[in-house]
Amino acid sequence: MEPGKLEATLIGTLIDLAAVRADTPGCENLIFLDSAGSSLTPRPVREAVHNHLRLEEEVGGYRAAAMRSDELLDGYEVFASLLGCSPDEIAFSDSASRSWLSALDAVPLDPGDRVLVTEVEYHSNALALMHLGLRPEPIPSLPSGVVDESAFSAMLDARVKLVSLVHVPTNGGLVNPVGPLAAAARSVGAVVLLDACQSLGQLPVGLDGVDAVSGTGRKWLRGPRGTGVLAVRGLTPRLIDGRAALWESPDTYSVQSNAKAFELWEYGVAERLGLIAAARYALDLGISSIAAEVSARATLMRQLLGELPGISVHDLGDERCGIVSFAVEGHDAEDVRDYLWDNGVAVSVTYDTSTQYDMTRRGIEKLVRASPHYFVSPDEIARFVEFLSRLKPRVE
Structure with a gap:
């Protein structure tokens, strides 16, 4: 059996496709291939958000939150199960970026300290480091795109205080190894931050071996926008508010001894309940x-795209995930995105401004990004590829 056909037969064998599609009204009239951007929320998530907003309408925000206190508290157990850690090591936030920045701010860094990053470092992380006056040092990659572990080991010394690992980049299907890199970094006393923004919800990911894991709700986890999570161990935030600490007397206060010290007092309760529902x-x-x-859907998509003339797939990695990046000869990425949208297909465009080290190294300015989740059918992937086959060469 051909590889693409083999992958198609695997789809729906582990997850009931009809059931998850029934939970996802948005896929009835749209071939949705943008879960790496902001996925379609399933029915239980929508209901959690809407029900709480209705409750706030009836009794006000404070009373409504108090009435949902048990469900909100249960969220720490839910995410502890998802990330393989203790509930006391879970903090909620409004985004993956907020989570990552909070963890970064807790790392004691001095002038002269070294910070190592992967070549697929995300722009928000790199910009934060540079804005602090630090000089991120990209770790070389192997030809396959994964981090070169030997080169990484050679870069490590006592001056390396922080290593930022991107598990899955925003611009392709690469999956970086975490365990051996984290162990090597921690052997020299470096703090390890794992950016799981594109892996949380589509791949197993956890806190073991690293100091912090940051993730978002809106992508593969299929939660609401404006939600994020931080799993953290052994770090204490510098900036706190009334959620993180108790003002005991005019001159004394005590900071929470768990990850909740990283949270802010104000947050969207409806959105957090939706996030917890998404994790469940x-x-x-x-x-x-x-x-x-x-993985089966992405493999099928790469196989079918590879059979079309004029289309080049640009995913790196020995192990690949659900992000498929490609270019269409003679067509700007934005034009391809808009053409597909006009035909009922949602994809996005990824730019070099988001991953400068990697895209500059490969000489790529932008790519079309398709990211099929488990609710996408094989037929939809075939129709998506068929639409691309109809693209006519551009006439200058």
Whole structure:
């Protein structure tokens, strides 16, 4: 059996495709291939958000939050299960960037300290480091795109105080190894921050071996926008508010001894309840099953795209995930995105401004990014490829 056809037969074997599509009204009239951007929320997430907003309408925000206190507290257990850690090591935030920045701010860094990053470092992380006056040092990659572990080991010394690992980049299907890199970094006393923005919800990811994991709700986890999570161990925030500490007397206060010290007092309660519902939904399906189903779709898509003349797939990695990046000869990425949208297909465009080290190294300015989740059918992937086959060469 041909590889693409083999992958198609795997789709729906671990997750009930009809059931998850029934939970996802948005996919009824749209071939949705943008879960790496902001995915379609399933019905339980929508209901959690809408129900709480209705409750706030009836009793006000404070009373509504108090009435949901048990569910909000349960969220720490839910995410501890998802990230393989203790509930006391979970903090909620409004985004992956907020989580990552909070963890960064807790790392004691001095002038002269070295910071190592992967070549697929995300722009928000790199910009934050540079704005602090630090000089991120990209770790070389192997030809496959994964971090060169030997080169990484050679770069490590006592002056390396922080290593930022991007598990999955924003611009392609690469999956970087985490375990051996984190162990090597911690052997010289470096703090390890794992950016799981594109892996949380589509791949197994956890706190073991690293000091902090940051993630978002809106992508593969299928939660609401404006939600994020931070799993953190052994770090204490510099900036705090009334959620993080108790003002005990005019001159004394005490900071929470757990990850909640990283949280802010004010947050969107409805959105957080939706985030917790999204994590429960993923756990019920099984992260390993999600990873296999998503990988099968992406593999099928790469296979079919590779059969079309004029299309080049640009994904790196020995192991690849659900992000498929490609270019269409003679067509700007934005034009391809807009053409597909006009035909009922949602994709996005990824730019070199988001991953300067990697895109500059490869001489790429922008790519079309397709990211099929487990609710996408094989037929939809075939139709997406068929639409691309109809693109006519541009006439100058």
